[in-house]
Amino acid sequence: MKQILSLTEAQYPIDSYAELHPIMNAAAAHYKEKAKVFETGLQRLDEFGIRRTFHGFYYISHYYPLRAMSEISGQRAKEILSEMAGSTFEVYLHYPFCEQLCSFCHFHKKITSLDNVERRETEVIDTLIAELQLNTQIMGQRIKARSLQLGGGTPSLMTNQGLVRLLKACEKYLDIQSDAEIKTEIYPKHYDENYLREKLRILKSFGFTDLVIDLESGNQKTLDFIQRKNSSLDDYLRLVEICIEEGFTSFITALMAGLPYETYDSMYSTVETLSEIKELSVINVFPTIMRESDPISKKLELNPEAFNDSSTRANMWLMARMALHDKGFIDGPISYLHRPAIRPEQQADKFECVNLIGFGPSSFGYLNGPHNDWAGQYFNFCSTEEHRKRINEGYPAIWRIGQYDNEERARRKIIFGLANVKTENLLAIEKNYNVSIDKIMGKTLNALHSLDLIELDKSIHGIRFTDQGLARLEEITYYFYSKFAKDKCDEIPDTRDENYKWLINQHYAVTVRREDRLRFEKYEVSMSNNFMEKLRY
Template sequence: MHENIPFPEFQEVAAEAEAALRELDLADLSTAGILQPVENYYLIGTYPPLKAMEEIRGEDFLSGVGRNCSVYLHIPFCEQRCTFCHFAKEILPQQTRVERYLQALVKEMEIARGHIGRPTARTVYFGGGTPSYLSADQIRRVFGSLRETIDIAPDAEITYELHPSVIDAPDYEERLDALAAAGVNRWVFGVQSMDDRILAKLNRGHTAADVQRLLKMLDDRDATNVSVDLIFGLPYQTMENWYSSIRSLVECGVEKFNIFPLMFKQADPISAHYRKNPEIFPDARGRLLMHFATEAIMKRLGFRRGPLFYYARADTHSQQQEDKYDSIEDINLLPFGVSGFGYVDQVQYYNDCSLDGYMASVESGKLPVWRGSRLPEEERMRRTLMFSLRSGGVDRDAYAARFGADPLERFRADLAPFLDRGLLELDGRVIRATDRGAPFVDSIALHLVSDDVRGRIREANSRIVDVKRDPLDRYDYSPIERDPVAATVPARRAGRTALPVVL
């Protein structure tokens, strides 16, 4: 860490967090639907969400991908099932299945070439799953195929997710070397906590010591652009061990963090843990304290927040995230692999979320696009507001130039509850979230959802009979019209409302 900035003591951080929390009227925020129930929280990363999409053909829109794009590749393999993970994955598959998937991934890129031309990638992101599950040879092959399909800009940000447990693989150093040789210049790995008791409860398959070993291995390779993920709201988490997790990582030299609240999905094991023992999880007040404690630490140490949940000492945390939230109308998101979701030519879409379905589709020579929705201008206006408020804010003049309307005038009724409570502010010609409003940006997004999108989601919900296995519910990463994890399908059909917020 920077030697001239001492790490603040726990008592100082706790006091600042309590002071920030006292500025909020939690009862009022709960009544207004701004403070969401812990078990119903989820960030809005796609709009419209999966349940509001219909069947769509990739051939009908992929040719509209812009000259500049961001690329995402999904590697769905892991060594263990983390209790909170809801993304498409398989645990310890046979190598023949891994090879079949990689062949499909390469073929998908080959098929896509005939539709997308040859756009230039400003950013490339390998996520999962556990991308570092792949061997060095497999890494080289996938990167080789990608470079045959996409021009990667010389200064492109190329991100690869790692998992600390893989450092025990006998060829792990070779894997790191292969990634560096392929051009990876941003390294991301999930830590979630530096408390071994919490890590065991999450079935993470690594310890705090493993995280320190991986950081040392990256440092030995002069990897300077390293970001780690942490989650607050986890079982057995307290203000003390949350503070200790951040402190230990900063003292290891970490200068970029993605710090976000725990999110529940019906199909995730952690949801069953919550239903059985909610008392071991921080409540809404505890989660807010952890958020404000994070803010206090990061500000004191000179970290910048942006987009929401991302903190960095550098001016830019992640170009990929900033492009997604600030520039996606101009820099489209192009996914490859099972369950990848993207935005191309004003179409929000998903690839097939079933590994077998994805591979079968590609092997038959078809694009694996599953569902999507072309956004009319009204929905694009809403989407731009939702996403921009997560990052740099909404420039009213730029917004009006694109859509012909002032966002403050067009959506005044939706934004008023947040402006009136000081959760949003007008900074010159920019609408942005305040420090006190940052934890509620996804609630702002919920207020901006159109009646049409809500109606389509409700209609999809009415057809779902198994909320744990139906792919529409399992892979719908959205809180819109979603039941709390304790609800049941019969309860939904009876019109049950969300459970109350515990303050």
Template sequence: MPGLYLHIPFCKQACHYCDFHFSTSMALKSRLVEALTQELALRADYLGPHFTLETIYFGGGTPSLLTAAELDQIFTAIHRHFRVAPDAEITLEANPDDLTAAKVRELAASPINRLSIGLQSFHEPHLQLMNRAHSATESTAAVQLAQEAGFENISVDLIYGVPAPDHSLWEQDLAQAFALQVPHLSCYALTVEPDTVFGRQLKKGAFRPPPDEFVARQFEMLLTEITSHGYEQYEISNFCQPGRESRHNSAYWRGVPYLGLGPSAHSFDGVSRQHTLANNPKYVASVLERAEVPATIELLSPTDRANEYLMTSLRTSQGTDLRHLSTNLGVDLLGHRADYLTYLQLNGWATLSADEVLTLTDKGKLLADQITLELFQITDFSD
């Protein structure tokens, strides 16, 4: 069930935590849309000749900066080169400041049937600290307007672990998100990336992230609240009402091939990964003037594929199928790491089912990165 990802690399302003690829200059926007339609043609066979797109995802950057005409241009090209399932999940990431009543009506009239709205917080000082382009009032209004326009499939992004005197603001953020009755939430712990304003401030001692225990407590609060509101944690940072998982992201985590278009996008065809150059002018020039997508190809070794499967599956509620890992990817964790697997279970960090599926407990999810790393090293040794 392959998916299509389109990266829209433009933002009104740079958020202080974000190291995704984007430009704050709109000068190349229409040329880049044209280049995306060309790339659709150039890479129509990337996933093989016989497939139907089950999901389409506009990510960014800020895809809600695309005009109705630009979206139309892209959809026309998609339908010219690909078959799209009639019930395809078509998601657009949107920023609250773009979601006016007119804009949501426009989006509702397009093929887009799922919105992922980047709220981050309902607390004004936190939005300002992060340099978001919207107010707390706009955060709430964006969701309500989208619902009024008929969008049922809505996800909101929130960030926790933001410096604060106590946990009350995070508690209020969660309460507000639940009050909006959105079927899907993505909640991320603030990470300080070196090449961002927060990263540079941290180096100079001008930004102090909260201690790990503070962030861990907020993650625990999140899990408690999620459960009491009837949501499922189907991936470490992703929560939904029953049946409302993101089909697009779930397919990534299951290792299903996908095609990613636009600068900085990744693609996966089952054996290799392709990384498109994260540079808007070079991408546009190469695609439009030379009909070439500037990209590097990384052939995945069996170890790479096993590591990727471990990294993604361990974060999901479905867990890591140790039989699949051993039979299809050549890594026998039960044989080589029996002691560590027992240690994880004795500490209450993971469970191992009778059919050999390893799943992290809530306590274990707090240590997901360390546990994955530990299993990674072993994978390398056994290769």
């Protein structure tokens, strides 16, 4: 039995649930053994501070992370957005309502019953439409959209009449490219079939190309525990079947590896079932995230016997990836396993530093200055009330932004390019941003190269993660951060701060313990700054 030390220094005794249950499926046993051998090999990195901890893992989605961003005024937000006139964007709209609180979820949501959703969503949809209109006015033209995603929350909870109203506003205020990827999320549960088919026909008529149906787990005991009792694998499969009947041919799903009560057998069985659906183009596999601000961590205190530790969760992630690789799926971006002929364009493009504009509370975006002299990651107000207030005042709903110079832009390009599971040309980055990679992160790159976590491709003056590097991508990413960004991540907000909830929940970045940071930095400082010479000669 292990003592799991949490970020708040509380201790929970835990035996990893899956390790206590014999594996009955021979294929599951085979992949589990391969994953365990691989994961054991990663333990050598612990002494260098590259360590997977119980609460530490979080997949990188922002640079800067939220706590490294600064609050800005409505007027400043308006000035920034006006500079972006004529730019093309990935577009995201956030619908915050959910029917139940999934215990693993930390995204912004409001719980509502089916009886109340129509009444409650009206004001939210009104504000989304007003925000679309306002941003169009600020930029002086319809917003050019290279992709569109309606996410949440649970956007399939939106009433059909609300959906029609919102999509009409999108047609009015967005100039959507003819080849745009357009997708939304549908929760896998039992639906009134006539109502569901009406919704699907609305989506099909608008031009939606992909449906995201996140299963999370095919194990019913797991689904019940994480508060998805109204969902099942059978519901998922029937939903996909109906969507196919209505003309949809491309689906995306997600699995959380190592959720409570998940076993190696149940995980492998789900992967096997999903891989046989030929219309399923992308299977996202993420290790279960344990953030202490999430409801799942509260359940840990009450039911530690249900949980899997960080090593088991990592093994299940590796097992699922290995099995999917053998079935022909390939990586890109990290944790997005897709069929070779189908690249997840919108997700992959997010890793290429293209413009992203978010609408709705807690939406985020990324902006490139039109003169190639600045860029910034931003976050909208997370509270629906604060978000609505800013829009009603006539200002964009941007709450915080991390606006930075070319050195930080180069740093971000490397971070996200490597996470896109590709080779990143460092000479091209130096030229594009007029920076010195050796100055920015020469020591870091030499440290990672010496540990066999990155490898060189001299033919294109580039680097990419090794397989072991990909398996510790999140922790490595933290060490790619600038000192400023790392320091901000390490500062835990004061609980009396009125924004404490958001600064914890929406801070999408890995947590690294102080002693681990010191270990890596001690190793890093012993390295030379000269890394680029390895790619030039």
